[in-house]
Amino acid sequence: MPIQRRSRGTSSEKEEPSRSSAGRGRHRRRIIILFFSLAATLAIISGRLFSLQVRQHPKLVEAANRQYRRLVPLVSRRGTIYDRAGRELAVSLRVSSIFAQPRDVEDPDRAASALSSALQLSAQKVRERLRSEKPFVWIKRSVSPEQADAIAQLGLKGIASVPEGRRFYPKQEQGAHVLGFVGTDDRGLEGLELQYDTHLAGKPKWVVRQQDALGRPIFREEAGEPQGSDLYLTIDEVIQYVTERELEAAVTRSGASGGSAIVMDPLTGEILALANYPTFNPNAYAEASGFARRNRAVVDYYEPGSAFKVIVGAGALEEGLVRPEDRFNGEGGAIEVGGITIRDHERFGTITFSEVLAQSSNVGAIKVGMRLGKSLYYDYISGFGFGNLTGIDLPGETPGMIRRPKDWSALSLASLSIGQELSVSPLQMLVAVSAVANGGTLVRPYVVRSIRAAEGTVVRDMSPVQLRRVISEGTARTLTNILKGVVTEGTGKAAAVEGFEVAGKTGTSQKLDQATGRYSRHKVVASFVGFVPAEEPRLAIVVVIDEPKLLRWGGSIAAPTFREIARESLQHLRISPSARGRLRLAEGIRGAASRLN
Amino acid sequence: MVRGQGATAVTTIGRHRASAFLKPRVDQIRRFDLLHSILLGSLVLVGVLFYVWQHIQVVRLGYQIEQLQGERTALTRQQKELRFKVARLKSLRRVEEIARRQLGLTSPGPGQVILVE
Numbered sequence: 001m002p003i004q005r006r007s008r009g010t011s012s013e014k015e016e017p018s019r020s021s022a023g024r025g026r027h028r029r030r031i032i033i034l035f036f037s038l039a040a041t042l043a044i045i046s047g048r049l050f051s052l053q054v055r056q057h058p059k060l061v062e063a064a065n066r067q068y069r070r071l072v073p074l075v076s077r078r079g080t081i082y083d084r085a086g087r088e089l090a091v092s093l094r095v096s097s098i099f100a101q102p103r104d105v106e107d108p109d110r111a112a113s114a115l116s117s118a119l120q121l122s123a124q125k126v127r128e129r130l131r132s133e134k135p136f137v138w139i140k141r142s143v144s145p146e147q148a149d150a151i152a153q154l155g156l157k158g159i160a161s162v163p164e165g166r167r168f169y170p171k172q173e174q175g176a177h178v179l180g181f182v183g184t185d186d187r188g189l190e191g192l193e194l195q196y197d198t199h200l201a202g203k204p205k206w207v208v209r210q211q212d213a214l215g216r217p218i219f220r221e222e223a224g225e226p227q228g229s230d231l232y233l234t235i236d237e238v239i240q241y242v243t244e245r246e247l248e249a250a251v252t253r254s255g256a257s258g259g260s261a262i263v264m265d266p267l268t269g270e271i272l273a274l275a276n277y278p279t280f281n282p283n284a285y286a287e288a289s290g291f292a293r294r295n296r297a298v299v300d301y302y303e304p305g306s307a308f309k310v311i312v313g314a315g316a317l318e319e320g321l322v323r324p325e326d327r328f329n330g331e332g333g334a335i336e337v338g339g340i341t342i343r344d345h346e347r348f349g350t351i352t353f354s355e356v357l358a359q360s361s362n363v364g365a366i367k368v369g370m371r372l373g374k375s376l377y378y379d380y381i382s383g384f385g386f387g388n389l390t391g392i393d394l395p396g397e398t399p400g401m402i403r404r405p406k407d408w409s410a411l412s413l414a415s416l417s418i419g420q421e422l423s424v425s426p427l428q429m430l431v432a433v434s435a436v437a438n439g440g441t442l443v444r445p446y447v448v449r450s451i452r453a454a455e456g457t458v459v460r461d462m463s464p465v466q467l468r469r470v471i472s473e474g475t476a477r478t479l480t481n482i483l484k485g486v487v488t489e490g491t492g493k494a495a496a497v498e499g500f501e502v503a504g505k506t507g508t509s510q511k512l513d514q515a516t517g518r519y520s521r522h523k524v525v526a527s528f529v530g531f532v533p534a535e536e537p538r539l540a541i542v543v544v545i546d547e548p549k550l551l552r553w554g555g556s557i558a559a560p561t562f563r564e565i566a567r568e569s570l571q572h573l574r575i576s577p578s579a580r581g582r583l584r585l586a587e588g589i590r591g592a593a594s595r596l597n
Numbered sequence: 598m599v600r601g602q603g604a605t606a607v608t609t610i611g612r613h614r615a616s617a618f619l620k621p622r623v624d625q626i627r628r629f630d631l632l633h634s635i636l637l638g639s640l641v642l643v644g645v646l647f648y649v650w651q652h653i654q655v656v657r658l659g660y661q662i663e664q665l666q667g668e669r670t671a672l673t674r675q676q677k678e679l680r681f682k683v684a685r686l687k688s689l690r691r692v693e694e695i696a697r698r699q700l701g702l703t704s705p706g707p708g709q710v711i712l713v714e
Contacts, residue, residue: 087684087687088680088681091677091680091681091684093674093677093678093681094674168681170681170682170684170685170688171684171685171688171689171690172688172690173690174689174690210659212656216660216663217663218656218659218660218663219659219662219663237689238689241689241690245690245693498707498708499707499708567707568704571705571710571712574712576712
């Protein structure tokens with residue numbers, strides 16, 4: 001048994017190692033196979049990873065970016081235009097415009113019917129557009145948000161909307177000629193909209209947007225919409241309104257064909273108001289005539305007539321050729337020059353130089369002009385800026401027309417002395433008289449005070465520009481006193497503002513008749529240009545009425561318009577009457593009170 | 598043979614002894630290893646989950662930001678429209694017309710305005 005057990009035991013012991021070694025061998029083989037399998041798998045994975053991560057990296061990154069990153073254009077919103085007190089004069093709002101891609105429209109008749117009722121358009125016109133061969137057609141630009149929603153709800157294939165900026169002018173006609181207007185493509189076409197178009201329009205931006213598989217945005221690199229710079233003007237909305245109202249009243253009252261008026265700070269050149277009548281509504285500029293849309297105060301010119309006697313007087317005083325008390329023979333109201341007789345509006349005897357201006361004597365002015373002579377007079381004319389641009393920041397300014405002395409006829413010096421044979425713009429006339437008001441310095445007029453970026457940072461600040469000295473302070477003071485006489489006892493009495501000293505000059509010039517080539521007896525330009533308070537001028541104002549039919553004199557139509565504009569503007573600017581003016585005003589009130597009693 | 602048997606016997610006994618002696622220790626090590634493995638695995642899992650959660654949160658917040666930006670744009674637009682309406686209503690022509698026609702007011706005459714300095 002033991003042997004058996006031993007022998008059994010021995011054989012099993014012999015078999016066990018051989019079996020276990022065979023098992024180990026199989027085990028090892030399996031491990032080796034597994035190892036190589038894993039190694040091969042790893043090698044394949046590594047190879048693939050190398051291919052994806054290294055070799056194809058740029059291509060795959062680009063493909064991925066294409067899928068979840070999208071470059072989106074952001075259209076810049078046009079900047080706002082404010083008056084000097086920050087009141088909105090021109091604003092841009094986002095509106096939708098409806099367009100069609102006719103090839104994608106499934107049923108043009110049904111779509112045309114739905115669109116025409118939603119957008120209040122003619123079904124026939126919409127149908128024609130939808131049947132167009134063009135790949136893209138506008139159905140309606142600048143629709144209301146409600147209409148845009150209605151179109152979206154229709155869910156018509158091939159019909160979509162795109163957001164666009166649209167310009168609105170909340171004050172309608174107010175300041176229309178200064179502001180100008182923009183076209184349907186949101187580009188400036190006139191006025192400041194054109195002059196400062198690059199600042200106002202801004203630049204479109206491209207931003208990267210991350211989106212999901214459905215195209216829904218997840219992230220955007222930059223929030224908000226880009227916006228053009230804002231303009232802050234020198235224009236005062238209240239003075240602008242008063243100027244427009246009074247100008248309209250004057251044109252209507254006199255039956256004139258039109259008129260212009262400008263209010264300026266004579267010390268700085270800041271334009272406080274600029275108006276033309278007839279005017280237009282920039283929200284619907286296409287409905288207005290070209291005449292109504294033209295900024296005639298800046299781009300048109302006229303013969304200034306007697307108002308130009310200020311320039312001949314300034315030159316003669318500055319050169320010491322005349323003194324206020326110098327006497328001139330009125331020649332019984334007529335003088336012959338170059339074979340032509342020039343008459344006064346009334347017969348004057350001997351009058352002083354001050355009276356020549358106060359009473360607007362043509363004979364006296366011609367005699368003063370002759371003392372000055374061609375060359376010197378021309379120097380003063382061009383020195384005061386006539387024949388050149390004033391440099392105002394508005395488009396289309398005219399330099400006016402003035403011939404050189406070598407081209408003058410025997411009559412020219414006399415004609416120029418009374419404001420004929422040259423053309424000036426109302427703005428040029430105002431700038432020249434402002435030089436008298438401010439002590440003899442020609443200033444550059446301007447309309448934009450400041451350009452500010454959307455976030456409020458200042459892009460550019462405009463400051464007053466003094467161009468040159470044209471007359472001395474002494475001459476300016478003397479001339480101011482003479483011009484005060486025009487209002488107190490001369491042709492411009494209607495320009496007197498209660499409580500204030502006013503200096504100015506009237507002008508009534510005949511217009512050239514295009515048919516006959518002669519001065520018309522019926523067509524005149526009536527004007528008044530002056531400043532107030534005379535001693536410390538704050539406002540320089542020019543009023544030009546074109547072809548008045550009822551009140552044909554500068555003193556009877558332009559001067560009272562000056563007075564009304566000046567009176568309300570001074571009140572608005574809280575400028576107190578002078579001490580002398582206050583006294584006169586108090587006397588006036590006492591007189592009125594005693595009359596009532 | 599004897600030596601061989603003896604040696605085999607000694608080895609077997611030694612093994613049994615060693616096994617008996619080492620088993621609890623090996624079990625302890627195994628438990629310890631298992632615990633470590635579970636902990637490590639959990640940590641990795643938590644890390645992965647955190648990573649995924651973070652990404653989901655970022656995307657979710659992205660949607661929220663985009664939605665809020667859209668709301669802000671709409672409100673800014675509405676504000677601009679309202680400011681435009683206010684500016685239109687404040688038009689001096691309109692105000693004067695209401696003052697004159699509806700309220701019967703007139704412009705103050707000379708001397709009726711006294712500026713207080």
